[in-house]
Amino acid sequence: xxxxxxxxxxxxxxxxxxxxxxxxxxxxxxxxxxxxxxxxxxxxxxxxxxxxxxxxxxxxxxxxxxxxxxxxxxxxxxxxxxxxxxxxxxxxxxxxxxxxxxxxxxxxxxxxxxxxxxxxxxxxxxxxxxxxxxxxxxxxxxxxxxxxxxxxxxxxxxxxxxxxxxxxxxxxxxxxxxxxxxxxxxxxxxxxxxxxxxxxxxxxxxxxxxxxxxxxxxxxxxxxxxxxxxxxxxxxxxxxxxxxxxxxxxxxxxxxxxxxxxxxxxxxxxxxxxxxxxxxxxxxxxxxxxxxxxxxxxxxxxxxxxxxxxxxxxxxxxxxxxxxxxxxxxxxxxxxxxxxxxxxxxxxxxxxxxxxxxxxxxxxxxxxxxxxxxxxxxxxx
Amino acid sequence: xxxxxxxxxxxxxxxxxxxxxxxxxxxxxxxxxxxxxxxxxxxxxxxxxxxxxxxxxxxxxxxxxxxxxxxxxxxxxxxxxxxxxxxxxxxxxxxxxxxxxxxxxxxxxxxxxxxxxxxxxxxxxxxxxxxxxxxxxxxxxxxxxxxxxxxxxxxxxxxxxxxxxxxxxxxxxxxxxxxxxxxxxxxxxxxxxxxxxxxxxxxxxxxxxxxxxxxxxxxxxxxxxxxxxxxxxxxx
Ligand SMILES: Nc1ncnc2c1ncn2[C@@H]1O[C@H](COP(=O)(O)OP(=O)(O)OP(=O)(O)O)[C@@H](O)[C@H]1O
Ligand SMILES: [Mg+2]
Numbered sequence: 001x002x003x004x005x006x007x008x009x010x011x012x013x014x015x016x017x018x019x020x021x022x023x024x025x026x027x028x029x030x031x032x033x034x035x036x037x038x039x040x041x042x043x044x045x046x047x048x049x050x051x052x053x054x055x056x057x058x059x060x061x062x063x064x065x066x067x068x069x070x071x072x073x074x075x076x077x078x079x080x081x082x083x084x085x086x087x088x089x090x091x092x093x094x095x096x097x098x099x100x101x102x103x104x105x106x107x108x109x110x111x112x113x114x115x116x117x118x119x120x121x122x123x124x125x126x127x128x129x130x131x132x133x134x135x136x137x138x139x140x141x142x143x144x145x146x147x148x149x150x151x152x153x154x155x156x157x158x159x160x161x162x163x164x165x166x167x168x169x170x171x172x173x174x175x176x177x178x179x180x181x182x183x184x185x186x187x188x189x190x191x192x193x194x195x196x197x198x199x200x201x202x203x204x205x206x207x208x209x210x211x212x213x214x215x216x217x218x219x220x221x222x223x224x225x226x227x228x229x230x231x232x233x234x235x236x237x238x239x240x241x242x243x244x245x246x247x248x249x250x251x252x253x254x255x256x257x258x259x260x261x262x263x264x265x266x267x268x269x270x271x272x273x274x275x276x277x278x279x280x281x282x283x284x285x286x287x288x289x290x291x292x293x294x295x296x297x298x299x300x301x302x303x304x305x306x307x308x309x310x311x312x313x314x315x316x317x318x319x320x321x322x323x324x325x326x327x328x329x330x331x332x333x334x335x336x337x338x339x340x341x342x343x344x345x346x347x348x349x350x351x352x353x354x355x356x357x358x359x360x361x362x363x364x365x366x367x368x369x370x371x372x373x374x375x376x377x378x379x380x381x
Numbered sequence: 382x383x384x385x386x387x388x389x390x391x392x393x394x395x396x397x398x399x400x401x402x403x404x405x406x407x408x409x410x411x412x413x414x415x416x417x418x419x420x421x422x423x424x425x426x427x428x429x430x431x432x433x434x435x436x437x438x439x440x441x442x443x444x445x446x447x448x449x450x451x452x453x454x455x456x457x458x459x460x461x462x463x464x465x466x467x468x469x470x471x472x473x474x475x476x477x478x479x480x481x482x483x484x485x486x487x488x489x490x491x492x493x494x495x496x497x498x499x500x501x502x503x504x505x506x507x508x509x510x511x512x513x514x515x516x517x518x519x520x521x522x523x524x525x526x527x528x529x530x531x532x533x534x535x536x537x538x539x540x541x542x543x544x545x546x547x548x549x550x551x552x553x554x555x556x557x558x559x560x561x562x563x564x565x566x567x568x569x570x571x572x573x574x575x576x577x578x579x580x581x582x583x584x585x586x587x588x589x590x591x592x593x594x595x596x597x598x599x600x601x602x603x604x605x606x607x608x609x610x611x612x613x614x615x616x617x
Contacts, residue, residue, distance in 0.1 A: 275483065275485060276485060276487065276488075279479075279481060279485035280487075281470065282444075282446050282473065282479050282481075283473065283474065283478075283479055283498075283499055283546065283547070284470055284471065284472075284473040284474020284475070284477075284499060284502060284503075284550075285470070285474070285498070285499075285502050286467065286470055286471075286502070287466070287467075287470070289502065370447075371441075371446045371447070372437075372438070372441040372446050372447040375437075375441075375446075375481065376437065378483065
């Protein structure tokens with residue numbers, strides 16, 4: 001029973017490591033593709049939202065993009081920060097991430113309830129914002145941008161209405177966020193932000209060659225860089241390679257531990273039954289049949305242990321995911337451990353193969369003992 | 382089937398100048414030497430002698446479990462001392478039945494399944510081996526215990542299952558090493574009676590034993606001393 005548990009633990013560990021090795025990449029990928037935008041256009045030399053750099057002449061750029069027959073939809077986004085006063089009088093102003101979007105094509109948030117940011121003064125916010133500002137949907141509030149400490153004044157302010165509650169896909173769980181129409185955020189910033197955007201998301205037609213479209217964008221707009229999901233993934237892969245190596249090493253270790261455990265188990269059980277094995281051989285049972293029988297018993301242990309390990313592995317993964325999700329600055333939707341059936345099958349397969357291999361040697365050795373000598377020793381012992 | 386092909390009185394087993402040495406480091410232990418022995422079909426013989434005189438070693442040589450250092454063994458017309466391991470295994474399965482002092486049944490299998498084991502190894506069809514196993518258990522008086530695991534059987538009953546198992550493939554020869562060694566007086570007597578009945582029904586039997594009563598129940602006693610046959614005489 002203890003043995004089963006041991007094998008289960010090593011199976012769980014292996015599964016977790018396989019999940020870790022593939023999960024983060026997969027979930028990032030599906031996050032990037034969650035709204036179907038395969039391309040992101042940003043100012044050259046930056047990653048989206050990495051800096052304050054913006055694209056100018058956004059409407060012209062968007063129009064050119066829309067004119068390309070391979071492009072289905074175009075969603076410009078302007079990122080920034082806004083400040084609001086909390087409801088309870090004159091506490092310090094609250095700062096929040098702000099996104100200017102075109103609500104009909106945006107791919108940044110998921111509206112949970114209420115109305116979308118269609119009207120000029122409409123504001124969609126997340127739970128973290130609601131909690132910190134003590135506001136409710138329907139409330140009006142003044143948002144301000146660009147506090148100038150010298151002038152002790154904001155560059156722009158506007159009275160807005162809170163119309164909806166949303167979950168922002170690319171933000172961390174605790175991060176406050178608001179979304180408003182792109183034009184509103186642009187005009188709040190005055191001339192400096194007119195017709196600007198941080199990023200333009202582009203969805204290519206199904207079946208279109210995304211890479212070709214990407215190259216076309218870079219050629220057409222030399223001051224911008226277009227990043228496809230694939231290139232983004234490549235960059236992510238580079239950054240994650242350390243993670244995957246770690247997962248690979250720990251996974252291998254747990255596989256080896258499982259292997260040694262099964263070898264030990266089978267060795268012990270064979271040594272306990274040397275007499276039984278010798279008698280089987282004496283009455284004419286072929287060696288390979290004895291080996292098969294013992295290996296099958298090992299496989300039976302594995303069969304019992306594996307579902308246990310699977311359950312254990314999933315539980316651990318969820319627990320670790322919970323811890324890691326609380327990491328500041330990571331999008332809420334990123335999973336470090338992503339359960340994929342293929343990963344489960346892969347670890348199951350590795351486990352089964354190593355289990356059988358681990359069982360073969362000790363059982364072969366046990367079945368190859370000289371029969372007469374073993375019987376004699378057993379009779380004395 | 383094999384037993385029937387050999388006419389009563391013709392030798393089932395012929396051993397010529399058997400010698401078996403064990404090497405223990407630099408020392409050589411001679412367990413069996415100069416043993417020539419012929420066992421006729423239907424014969425019932427005992428091998429007796431002091432502990433360590435080579436009885437078990439000889440029995441293992443006769444049963445193709447062990448290989449002689451020199452000499453030859455012929456069983457049912459087949460030269461067996463030079464068979465490969467796989468061939469020897471197959472030969473034992475089909476031609477030699479073994480009963481050991483410690484019964485050594487498979488603990489996870491029922492009495493019936495234990496008896497079926499050699500038959501399934503020999504490739505006999507399921508229904509046929511079921512029927513034969515059942516018949517054999519009936520023969521040794523355990524018809525009602527077919528479903529029982531060895532752990533639920535007494536020593537005497539386990540040894541009778543072992544006898545049934547040894548007979549499964551109708552061997553030319555039944556070999557038993559101290560079959561009453563682990564049994565008390567009463568169950569020992571029952572085992573002796575069973576072996577006598579087998580012998581009366583035509584089975585060729587060689588037993589190694591310390592048990593006077595068992596030796597006296599046989600037709601022929603081979604006395605061993607220091608690895609040699611010292612005396613070989615019929616029982617009056
Ligand atoms: N595998 C072995 N290695 C070394 N010596 C052995 C081995 N098997 C048997 N011998 C030696 O051979 C001799 C005969 O042993 P064997 O077991 O045949 O005697 P036995 O007559 O059956 O004794 P017992 O009545 O105690 O069973 C003994 O001296 C024993 O020590
Ligand atoms: Mg002995």
